[in-house]
Amino acid sequence: MAQSKPLLMVAIDIGTTYSGYAFSFQHEFLADKLKITTNKVWSDGDNHLQTSYKTPTSVLFDPDGDFHSFGYEAETKYSQVAKNKEEKNWLLFRRFNMSLYKSEISETMELESVSGQRLNALSVFAMSILYLKEHFSGSLQQQVLDSEIQYVLTVPAIWDEDAKQFMRKAALQSGILGDQLAIALEPEAASIFCQSLLANSRSHDEFCDADDISRNGSRYIVVDAGGGTVDTTVHEVMFTGDLKELHKASGGGWGGTQVDDQFTELLLKIFTVKVIKEFGKNHKSDWLDLEKEFEINKRRISSNDEQKFSFRLPASLHETFSFHSKCSLEDQVAESGLSKDVRFTGDKMRISGKVMQPLMKLTIQKIITHVETLMADPKCRGISHILLVGGFSESPLLQEEFRKNFRSVTVATPLDAVLSVMKGAVIFGHRPGTIGIRLAAFTYGNRTSRVFIDGDHAPEKLFIAEGKRLCRNIFNIFVTMNEEVPYGSFTVDMPDLTGEKKRTVGVKFIVGGTELKVKAHEKTTGKIFDATFNFVTK
Numbered sequence: 001m002a003q004s005k006p007l008l009m010v011a012i013d014i015g016t017t018y019s020g021y022a023f024s025f026q027h028e029f030l031a032d033k034l035k036i037t038t039n040k041v042w043s044d045g046d047n048h049l050q051t052s053y054k055t056p057t058s059v060l061f062d063p064d065g066d067f068h069s070f071g072y073e074a075e076t077k078y079s080q081v082a083k084n085k086e087e088k089n090w091l092l093f094r095r096f097n098m099s100l101y102k103s104e105i106s107e108t109m110e111l112e113s114v115s116g117q118r119l120n121a122l123s124v125f126a127m128s129i130l131y132l133k134e135h136f137s138g139s140l141q142q143q144v145l146d147s148e149i150q151y152v153l154t155v156p157a158i159w160d161e162d163a164k165q166f167m168r169k170a171a172l173q174s175g176i177l178g179d180q181l182a183i184a185l186e187p188e189a190a191s192i193f194c195q196s197l198l199a200n201s202r203s204h205d206e207f208c209d210a211d212d213i214s215r216n217g218s219r220y221i222v223v224d225a226g227g228g229t230v231d232t233t234v235h236e237v238m239f240t241g242d243l244k245e246l247h248k249a250s251g252g253g254w255g256g257t258q259v260d261d262q263f264t265e266l267l268l269k270i271f272t273v274k275v276i277k278e279f280g281k282n283h284k285s286d287w288l289d290l291e292k293e294f295e296i297n298k299r300r301i302s303s304n305d306e307q308k309f310s311f312r313l314p315a316s317l318h319e320t321f322s323f324h325s326k327c328s329l330e331d332q333v334a335e336s337g338l339s340k341d342v343r344f345t346g347d348k349m350r351i352s353g354k355v356m357q358p359l360m361k362l363t364i365q366k367i368i369t370h371v372e373t374l375m376a377d378p379k380c381r382g383i384s385h386i387l388l389v390g391g392f393s394e395s396p397l398l399q400e401e402f403r404k405n406f407r408s409v410t411v412a413t414p415l416d417a418v419l420s421v422m423k424g425a426v427i428f429g430h431r432p433g434t435i436g437i438r439l440a441a442f443t444y445g446n447r448t449s450r451v452f453i454d455g456d457h458a459p460e461k462l463f464i465a466e467g468k469r470l471c472r473n474i475f476n477i478f479v480t481m482n483e484e485v486p487y488g489s490f491t492v493d494m495p496d497l498t499g500e501k502k503r504t505v506g507v508k509f510i511v512g513g514t515e516l517k518v519k520a521h522e523k524t525t526g527k528i529f530d531a532t533f534n535f536v537t538k
Contacts, residue, residue, distance in 0.1 A: 008150070024430070029427070230251055248482065249351050289312075
């Protein structure tokens with residue numbers, strides 16, 4: 001059983017493109033909320049170390065279907081087997097958490113690997129969480145009992161309740177007990193981290209002109225731009241210092257991976273559809289290397305038209321193009337209309353900023369349009385700041401476009417914005433009541449029976465029980481959608497239930513947190529039971 005004040009708080013972030021963890025001890029949090037540890041070095045499994053706060057969200061299973069590796073190590077191993085044309089026996093899964101966004105979710109759902117094989121999705125998620133959990137354990141300098149640890153799992157705020165519950169099941173399968181796990185919504189966690197930064201006088205220089213955001217009554221929008229999704233939340237600082245939700249979390253699938261899709265479209269235009277499809281199918285290792293080069297280059301894209309971006313073209317791509325084309329690469333580029341902005345020198349392809357910018361602008365415009373809609377909502381009047389967090393938010397072009405389109409507010413990005421969610425999740429774990437008031441995402445209630453009223457109730461709902469005329473399937477509303485709900489819960493006492501025993505049960509629905517929960521208190525025995533919901537995606 002987890003302690004009310006656990007010795008150690010650990011946040012695990014399974015992102016679309018990158019994953020990682022952060023943690024702090026209880027005594028560290030009490031002394032300094034921002035004393036949070038993150039891992040800075042990851043192994044690639046090839047006797048090399050990668051200096052990075054996160055590792056790629058890639059998980060590899062061997063030909064027997066057993067877990068092999070995660071992150072850089074998984075991608076390195078897969079590249080090795082792909083070069084030996086053995087990749088069909090190995091299962092590499094990348095960017096798989098988008099499968100939980102607007103999908104019909106079940107414990108039996110499957111994911112498709114890079115090479116086309118399929119595996120149970122719950123197992124893929126569970127092994128990913130387990131890897132990060134064990135990696136964290138190996139990094140500790142002191143021995144800590146597992147029962148002294150509380151875990152916080154981050155999820156996009158726009159995920160449905162069934163997706164959150166799926167992540168709970170994956171965490172349970174990884175060995176994390178239910179009472180040791182909390183769910184943190186990513187933009188909320190980032191908001192909490194930003195507030196903590198501003199409350200610390202030593203950290204004010206990590207924001208530009210954002211000091212007044214921590215004052216009572218300040219209102220701001222958090223834009224968590226990640227690899228797969230973009231989440232937004234709108235908060236107001238209350239006099240207690242806690243946060244009040246002004247607009248329920250919203251967003252869409254406008255993350256950095258959409259930019260990757262635009263880059264693929266550019267390659268199709270340059271090399272032709274047939275060449276790129278065959279290259280991607282038969283030379284997966286080289287395709288992954290090309291994707292990595294783009295990942296590095298896209299972080300540099302700005303509004304500067306004079307920028308140049310260089311890519312090393314794999315020999316296999318040259319060979320595939322030569323096999324299918326009778327013209328040179330230069331002639332093909334001229335035919336595509338890109339000869340002024342795409343040039344080839346040796347094994348390098350150089351692309352101008354004029355061509356790279358549009359790859360990002362379509363996605364960026366979707367994010368800006370969504371934020372404009374929020375700014376126009378009467379509930380969001382008085383917004384003074386927009387906080388850009390998440391890995392995609394570090395894009396110079398995204399920041400420039402936001403400042404150009406929202407001149408009436410301050411657009412700010414903390415240093416190491418990619419860590420905002422993980423670090424904020426650690427703080428949230430220590431103080432889950434930091435979000436003091438949330439808006440109910442749905443209307444909540446329970447199914448009940450009441451005295452049948454002729455003319456008001458449908459005749460087919462009439463039934464007789466203990467000599468009384470009752471109406472079945474009445475929806476008894478507790479909380480309505482968008483109603484302000486304080487952190488905590490409320491209790492609904494149910495009547496005596498007659499069965500083998502007569503007993504009174506108090507039912508507690510918890511709707512003010514990041515998840516919908518229910519607890520049942522059997523008053524005659526004092527026992528408290530946790531209940532779960534089975535959500536159905538319509």
